[in-house]
Amino acid sequence: MSVKKDNSKDNIYVVGAARTEFGRFDGEDNDLAERGIRGALDDCGISWTDIQFAVGGTNGETKPDNLVSRLGLTGLPFVTVKNGCATGAVALMSARNGLIAEDLDIACVVGYDNHARGAFGASPARYGIGEWYGETGMMVTTSYFALKIQRYLFEHGISERTLGYASAKAFAYAQEHPYAWRRKPVSVAEAMDADMINDPLTRFMFCSPDAGAVSLILARGSRAFDLCETPIRLASVALRGRRPGSFEVFSPWLSPGDRTSPSIDAAKAAFNQAGITPADVQVAQLQDTDSGAEVIHLGETGLADHGDQEAAYRNGDFDIDGRLPVNTDGGLLANGEPVGASGLRQVHEIVRQLQGRADGMQVPGSPRIGFTHVYGAPGISACTVLINEGVQP
Amino acid sequence: MSIEVVDSTLFMSVEPVALAGSVCRVCNSHVFPSMGSCPTCSSVDVTKIALPTMGTIWSWTTQHFPPKAPFRTDEFAPFSIGYVDLGPVIVEGWLVGKTHWVIGESVRLTLAKAWTHEGSPVYTYGFEALER
Numbered sequence: 001m002s003v004k005k006d007n008s009k010d011n012i013y014v015v016g017a018a019r020t021e022f023g024r025f026d027g028e029d030n031d032l033a034e035r036g037i038r039g040a041l042d043d044c045g046i047s048w049t050d051i052q053f054a055v056g057g058t059n060g061e062t063k064p065d066n067l068v069s070r071l072g073l074t075g076l077p078f079v080t081v082k083n084g085c086a087t088g089a090v091a092l093m094s095a096r097n098g099l100i101a102e103d104l105d106i107a108c109v110v111g112y113d114n115h116a117r118g119a120f121g122a123s124p125a126r127y128g129i130g131e132w133y134g135e136t137g138m139m140v141t142t143s144y145f146a147l148k149i150q151r152y153l154f155e156h157g158i159s160e161r162t163l164g165y166a167s168a169k170a171f172a173y174a175q176e177h178p179y180a181w182r183r184k185p186v187s188v189a190e191a192m193d194a195d196m197i198n199d200p201l202t203r204f205m206f207c208s209p210d211a212g213a214v215s216l217i218l219a220r221g222s223r224a225f226d227l228c229e230t231p232i233r234l235a236s237v238a239l240r241g242r243r244p245g246s247f248e249v250f251s252p253w254l255s256p257g258d259r260t261s262p263s264i265d266a267a268k269a270a271f272n273q274a275g276i277t278p279a280d281v282q283v284a285q286l287q288d289t290d291s292g293a294e295v296i297h298l299g300e301t302g303l304a305d306h307g308d309q310e311a312a313y314r315n316g317d318f319d320i321d322g323r324l325p326v327n328t329d330g331g332l333l334a335n336g337e338p339v340g341a342s343g344l345r346q347v348h349e350i351v352r353q354l355q356g357r358a359d360g361m362q363v364p365g366s367p368r369i370g371f372t373h374v375y376g377a378p379g380i381s382a383c384t385v386l387i388n389e390g391v392q393p
Numbered sequence: 394m395s396i397e398v399v400d401s402t403l404f405m406s407v408e409p410v411a412l413a414g415s416v417c418r419v420c421n422s423h424v425f426p427s428m429g430s431c432p433t434c435s436s437v438d439v440t441k442i443a444l445p446t447m448g449t450i451w452s453w454t455t456q457h458f459p460p461k462a463p464f465r466t467d468e469f470a471p472f473s474i475g476y477v478d479l480g481p482v483i484v485e486g487w488l489v490g491k492t493h494w495v496i497g498e499s500v501r502l503t504l505a506k507a508w509t510h511e512g513s514p515v516y517t518y519g520f521e522a523l524e525r
Contacts, residue, residue, distance in 0.1 A: 132400035146454035
């Protein structure tokens, strides 16, 4: 099917992108963020003084807009975003909206975090729950992921081995990706036999918090083609929150009956806005905070039919030469989770794949359409559709 | 001598044990713990209600490592958590008595010791398998 070719002046393109190596970072958060931004500026050959609008997102304590003190005091508008795991995608959305609403041409987006080992504790009060919930050991994200995939495997007749496939794939991709963190390959058997953390998820099936920064340069309309040989169009970005019936982290109760999900809603909206269907996607990034999440999100986004995932993994559908390579940089499982950066890491990888400049394994056959999906607490999801208009459909 | 619990607002009664949820008079949504409004339809016309004490396992997992603070225990041992379908609502809680469960298994509400405070046991709620 053909994608609506729209030459409107409000088309937004990614013209520059850069990321740091993810892992442990023994320095200041601001150093990390600056590294990302200067890398993105270099990628399209411009300088900070060319930037007219900026958006920064981090889950940490630094104020992203204070980066101007080291980048240059140009007086530009600098929005800051704090949306949990959706921070990167929301920052991207805010930059796109800013360019259009303010009638500007060039924006910079940065997402970064520097989490210590074992970060991501949470207080019940922060989620409006009594202290008892944490005191009795129910305020644990790993148990949430386990409970969710346990139910999903049961409802759709999928075996636990599928979780091993997701893990093995992540580390196989990461082995070839110079910026990933956990790059040692893990076989399906190793993943299945490793220490159980929360049934059915073993220690090779969870991502860990770590450090990283990603920055993108956006350009509006024809300006994009001055700055970049292969600009990638941001065909859509959709953010959705939870509705009754969703199954979110730190939920002492769930409603009986039909399950909803912000991922389903955000994906549907992103596809509609871009004028495409899931079948048109040729390379994707899905939230894989744990192996179960990747399996669930394949179904919720419509990229796979519920229950078909096991056969699809076995068939190599999500490998580099499969029908739909997924998380080709190793995803969250292999890159870890700097909360502010992850949504942008996903876009960075898709942009590189569509430009034919992948840092790791390259999807063959000149893919034209890519898709990203983030999901996180307290029940939000953001999806994007990215298109290389230079490739014929 | 009264039974000490982790949070009294969770219970309609402790002997016999019954959980306190709330129900919306407009849309009949049940929530737990009880709240002052309805997250489904936004109404504030809600009332506290005792939840059913029997249900089936909707999902389960076993916690193999000690959770972070504010987790309290006298001595850590792996324990199970699950979601139990009570009918009008699915409730999260401890699953006590074993560490391997089956979705669909029948369970019953009970009290379980959470920790000891100044020599006295403090209880939380949980669900146990029905005797065969």
